[in-house]
Every structure is written in C-alpha cells, then in structure tokens.
Amino acid sequence: MSRRVCFILLAGFLCILNSCKSSDEDKKEVSIGFSQSIDHDIWRKSMDHAMEVEASLHPEVNLRIYNANRQPKKQIRDIEKMIEDKTDVIIVSPFESDSIIPVIEKANAKGIPVIIVDRKINSSNYTAYLGADNVEVGRIAGKHIVSLSKGHANVIEIKGAYYTSPGLERSLGFRQIVNQYPGIKVITLEAQNDELPKNGFVKALESYSDINYVYAYNDIIAYQSWSVAKEKKLEKKVKFIGVDGINGPNGGIQFVKDGVLEATVLYPTGGSEAIKLALRIANKEIVPKNNKLNTILIDSLNADIMSNQFDK
Numbered sequence: 001m002s003r004r005v006c007f008i009l010l011a012g013f014l015c016i017l018n019s020c021k022s023s024d025e026d027k028k029e030v031s032i033g034f035s036q037s038i039d040h041d042i043w044r045k046s047m048d049h050a051m052e053v054e055a056s057l058h059p060e061v062n063l064r065i066y067n068a069n070r071q072p073k074k075q076i077r078d079i080e081k082m083i084e085d086k087t088d089v090i091i092v093s094p095f096e097s098d099s100i101i102p103v104i105e106k107a108n109a110k111g112i113p114v115i116i117v118d119r120k121i122n123s124s125n126y127t128a129y130l131g132a133d134n135v136e137v138g139r140i141a142g143k144h145i146v147s148l149s150k151g152h153a154n155v156i157e158i159k160g161a162y163y164t165s166p167g168l169e170r171s172l173g174f175r176q177i178v179n180q181y182p183g184i185k186v187i188t189l190e191a192q193n194d195e196l197p198k199n200g201f202v203k204a205l206e207s208y209s210d211i212n213y214v215y216a217y218n219d220i221i222a223y224q225s226w227s228v229a230k231e232k233k234l235e236k237k238v239k240f241i242g243v244d245g246i247n248g249p250n251g252g253i254q255f256v257k258d259g260v261l262e263a264t265v266l267y268p269t270g271g272s273e274a275i276k277l278a279l280r281i282a283n284k285e286i287v288p289k290n291n292k293l294n295t296i297l298i299d300s301l302n303a304d305i306m307s308n309q310f311d312k
Helices: 002-023 043-057 074-082 103-107 132-150 165-178 198-208 221-230 250-258 269-282 301-312
Strands: 028-037 062-068 087-093 114-117 128-130 152-161 184-190 213-216 241-246 263-266 290-293 297-299
Touching: 002 132, 028 074, 043 087, 043 221, 043 250, 043 269, 062 074, 062 087, 062 269, 074 087, 074 103, 074 213, 074 250, 074 269, 087 221, 087 269, 103 114, 103 241, 114 269, 114 301, 128 198, 132 165, 132 213, 132 241, 132 263, 132 290, 132 297, 152 165, 152 198, 165 221, 165 269, 184 297, 198 221, 221 250, 241 250, 269 290, 297 301
Parallel strands: 028 062, 028 087, 087 114, 114 128, 128 290, 152 184, 152 213, 213 241, 241 263
Antiparallel strands: 263 297
16 A cells, blocks of 8 residues: 555544544533522432532533522522523422412523423423422322321321422322321421421320321421430331432431331432433423423332442
C-alpha cells in the first residue's frame, strides 16, 4: 500500500474521530428546573440527591433545584423565574394542590413542558405526572393491619395535611380496606408540617388503653409516635406502620430492621426517573400522561433484601 493511500486512510479515520467527539461536545444543553416543596426531611433529600446523581450522568443536563420551604408563594415565584429563564423542562413537587395551578398553566401555555412529581394538582394542564399510587399505599397498610389483627384492632391513624394529595389519598386507601371490618376501630389525627400532633396522640393513648396499631402518614411521624409511646412504656404493646421506606441510618427500612416499625410501605422518590422523563420530553419523545412508580410492603421478612438492593 502506498504512503499516499495510508495517509488518506489515516486522515479519514481522524476526521471520523473528531466528528464523533465534536458531536458529543456540541450536544445541546438541556436546562431542567426542579421546584421542591420542602427539603428538610430524609425523603425529600433523597429525591434531590437522586436527581443530582442522574443529571450528573448526562453532561448536557443543567439541573437547578429550588426549595419552596413550605411557602406556596415562594414556589410560585420560583416557577415564574424558570419560565422567565426559558427553562427547557420544569419539574414540580407541589406543596399545595390548588394555589400553584395558574403558574403551571402559564408554563404550559408558553410551551414549557411541566412534570408533576409526588403530589398532584387539581388540573390536567401539565405534560406528565410521576409518582406511586398513594391510594394503593393506604390500601397496603390497611391490608397488613387486617392480616395481622384478623380484622379486630384499635388503630390510631395519623394522616397527612388535607391540602396535599398524599395526605388525602393515603387515608382514603386505608379507609377503603379497614372500613370493611367492623372489628377494626380507628381514631384519626391529622399531622401538620410532618409533625406528630403530640398532645392529641398522648390523649388518644391515655383515653384508649387498648390501642394495637398506629398507621402514620410517613416514617418520620411513625418514629415520632413510637418515641412518645416509648416514654409511656407502650412501645412493645403497640405496632407502628409508616410510609416511605427510605434506605439509610434514619430511614424506614432501618427502623423496621431495628424493630421500631412493624412495617413501612415503600414510596419511591422518583428523582432519577423524573430526570430520565424530562430528557425524553426534551428530545420530543411522546411520553405517557401518568407514570406510575411501584410500591411494596417492607417488613421483617424482606427488609434486609430491600436494603441490600438499595445499597447496590
């Protein structure tokens, strides 16, 4: 083979390499904004972290996370800023179901795709929803108590705030199951700002000496209720069931392994899945309106398995 032919082949090969390299480098930046409703608890922090990890795997992604810190007006301002900045895709975990609707619809009208995660809004003017079925979460907890108690139990239900969809739906699903069993009596308390209503809880424990179960809206409140019961020396008499099933030292899975919680219902954060969904939308793919994340009961039988899977 002549030197001339070798030179031409080598030049062509280098051109192909440079072309591939430049196409990677010139990949269009995708700006993704995430409006987090709260970020002080382990579940929310896990969601943020999962988004950041997934975004780091895609060099073209520019992710910015805003924290509304339980302030609906701040969340609206944050989304307004994303609209002004012409963000490619907006992801929102709404603090409230109603107040945020106008700004979501504004983004939609301007052609900016919006993904709603975790909590729902009372409107369909968004691109996609991503989250587990909170009604099913409540049903799973209800079925577990029915199974353990054989349909006869006294339960304290600590439900979430009425203005959030998980607060309503986890209670709704739970009631759909336990209301079928006349032998199950339920006392309902409402948590505000993810805090146990301690005075009401103590009063319920003192007024009804035969409480068998506590079903709490999330693992944080379940742990808080266990701590109060422990002060009253009732922690071995009452079984506690939470929701979230986060892995790690202060997560629901560890609480199950430690015997603090009888069980928790997995509620995936969807952080990684939200970034993947945003990229599909940015690439003009057609995506489902509703994107369901799977859930499962975690108890002493599968807590180690679930923990190991999360660790991997």
